[in-house]
Amino acid sequence: MDLLGQHLYLVAISTGLAVALGVPLGILLTRRAAWRALVLGLANVFQTIPSLALFGFLIPLLGIGAWTAIAALVVYGLLPIVRNTYAGIAGVDPAVREAGRGMGMTDRELLTMVELPLAAAVILAGIRVATVVGVGVATIAAAIGAGGLGVYIFRGVAVVDYTLILAGALPAALLALAADGLLGLAQRRLAWRR
Amino acid sequence: MTPVLEVRGLGFRLPGSGKREAGNVKAELVADLSFTVGAGETLVLLGRSGSGKTTTLKLINRLLEPTAGAVRIAGEDAGALDPVCLRRRIGYVIQEVGLFPHFTVEHNVGLVPRLEGWAPERIAARVRELLALVGLDPGTFAGRYPHELSGGQRQRVGVARALAADPLLLLLDEPFGALDPVTRVELQGEFRSLEGRLGKAMVFVTHDVREGLRLGTRIGVMQGGRLVFLGTPEELRRAEHPEVRAFLEAA
Numbered sequence: 001m002d003l004l005g006q007h008l009y010l011v012a013i014s015t016g017l018a019v020a021l022g023v024p025l026g027i028l029l030t031r032r033a034a035w036r037a038l039v040l041g042l043a044n045v046f047q048t049i050p051s052l053a054l055f056g057f058l059i060p061l062l063g064i065g066a067w068t069a070i071a072a073l074v075v076y077g078l079l080p081i082v083r084n085t086y087a088g089i090a091g092v093d094p095a096v097r098e099a100g101r102g103m104g105m106t107d108r109e110l111l112t113m114v115e116l117p118l119a120a121a122v123i124l125a126g127i128r129v130a131t132v133v134g135v136g137v138a139t140i141a142a143a144i145g146a147g148g149l150g151v152y153i154f155r156g157v158a159v160v161d162y163t164l165i166l167a168g169a170l171p172a173a174l175l176a177l178a179a180d181g182l183l184g185l186a187q188r189r190l191a192w193r194r
Numbered sequence: 195m196t197p198v199l200e201v202r203g204l205g206f207r208l209p210g211s212g213k214r215e216a217g218n219v220k221a222e223l224v225a226d227l228s229f230t231v232g233a234g235e236t237l238v239l240l241g242r243s244g245s246g247k248t249t250t251l252k253l254i255n256r257l258l259e260p261t262a263g264a265v266r267i268a269g270e271d272a273g274a275l276d277p278v279c280l281r282r283r284i285g286y287v288i289q290e291v292g293l294f295p296h297f298t299v300e301h302n303v304g305l306v307p308r309l310e311g312w313a314p315e316r317i318a319a320r321v322r323e324l325l326a327l328v329g330l331d332p333g334t335f336a337g338r339y340p341h342e343l344s345g346g347q348r349q350r351v352g353v354a355r356a357l358a359a360d361p362l363l364l365l366l367d368e369p370f371g372a373l374d375p376v377t378r379v380e381l382q383g384e385f386r387s388l389e390g391r392l393g394k395a396m397v398f399v400t401h402d403v404r405e406g407l408r409l410g411t412r413i414g415v416m417q418g419g420r421l422v423f424l425g426t427p428e429e430l431r432r433a434e435h436p437e438v439r440a441f442l443e444a445a
Binding site (some may be wrong): 097103118 | 255257278279280281282283288290291292294295296305306309352355356365
């Protein structure tokens with residue numbers, strides 16, 4: 001399997017999992033004030049752990065390979081997604097929420113018909129950050145046997161071959177830019193004027 | 195004939211304020227409130243900021259749960275109903291309007307009928323009817339978005355939205371408060387003629403005496419969470435309670 005494909009695989013799976021976990025968690029935080037400090041604080045702590053160190057912590061638990069890398073990528077993707085989901089929903093005009101509740105919308109109707117659509121652009125911005133960070137951290141995943149474009153970079157460094165280094169670094173950088181650009185486009189299409 | 199709305203001994207005390215402290219009367223936002231509103235009647239709740247008028251509205255549609263007293267709507271105990279069902283039977287209009295920015299005017303007005311599962315044709319017909327009723331040409335306005343409307347137009351849509359499912363009772367919280375004086379008077383006039391045609395029970399909160407005198411069949415003056423006066427506009431003008439006089443003098 002070619003290394004670009006592996007790289008995409010790592011990023012896609014981990015971002016998907018981070019969204020599946022992070023968005024519901026963010027929604028929960030808008031409904032449970034007591035959890036906010038704890039969850040956001042924890043996600044923040046994980047964010048500050050350097051990636052190689054996090055890999056180091058996870059290896060005794062999950063071994064080396066793709067799944068360890070994916071676990072770490074999910075951890076890094078959670079903070080932007082949870083925080084943006086929370087902020088996006090909390091940022092909905094309170095009058096809109098009051099009108100909705102006052103007219104007899106259930107909590108789920110309010111969430112699906114009003115809050116999520118209005119928060120969509122902000123949530124997508126969080127997913128965009130998570131994706132771009134994911135592309136970057138996945139480059140380091142090669143160090144723990146997870147494959148990806150980092151393989152070229154590390155091998156190139158080991159044998160001092162600049163072409164090899166670039167063969168990994170260039171696609172990785174372009175991938176990050178492409179992800180950022182595409183998601184940025186989607187984000188702009190979703191933004192609603194208040 | 196059963197009144198549409200019956201409020202008896204209604205009270206609301208902030209949670210966590212059960213302790214006996216000297217200065218703790220403030221935590222009782224509404225106390226000992228009793229009144230009835232029949233079909234075709236508009237009860238105006240007049241009072242200063244913080245007098246409890248908005249709280250009273252929210253106690254009726256249970257956006258806040260009463261801590262004392264009872265509310266009956268068309269003879270049924272409001273406290274025993276599912277709050278969501280209750281609210282769908284009551285129209286609610288607020289000062290900031292709160293139109294959904296991502297819905298067209300048509301979608302906004304047709305919201306409750308859609309939640310209730312009405313047939314699309316029925317919803318469309320009802321939306322057209324209501325837009326015409328509030329003075330907005332359906333052809334022009336149905337497809338517009340809230341950000342394309344003026345303040346006065348938005349509030350007209352807000353009223354249409356509240357009327358969509360043909361509720362028995364309408365609650366309005368300073369609906370014209372955010373509008374410029376000219377638009378405000380214009381909407382008051384239209385609202386007055388609408389009151390006559392609709393025959394609904396309404397509770398209209400305002401701090402503007404003139405608006406209250408113009409639109410109310412009866413006026414209730416609130417002070418410190420209690421009703422200190424309840425009567426017709428003529429009775430209000432002759433009343434001697436200091437708070438009532440203060441309002442009349444300020445008009």
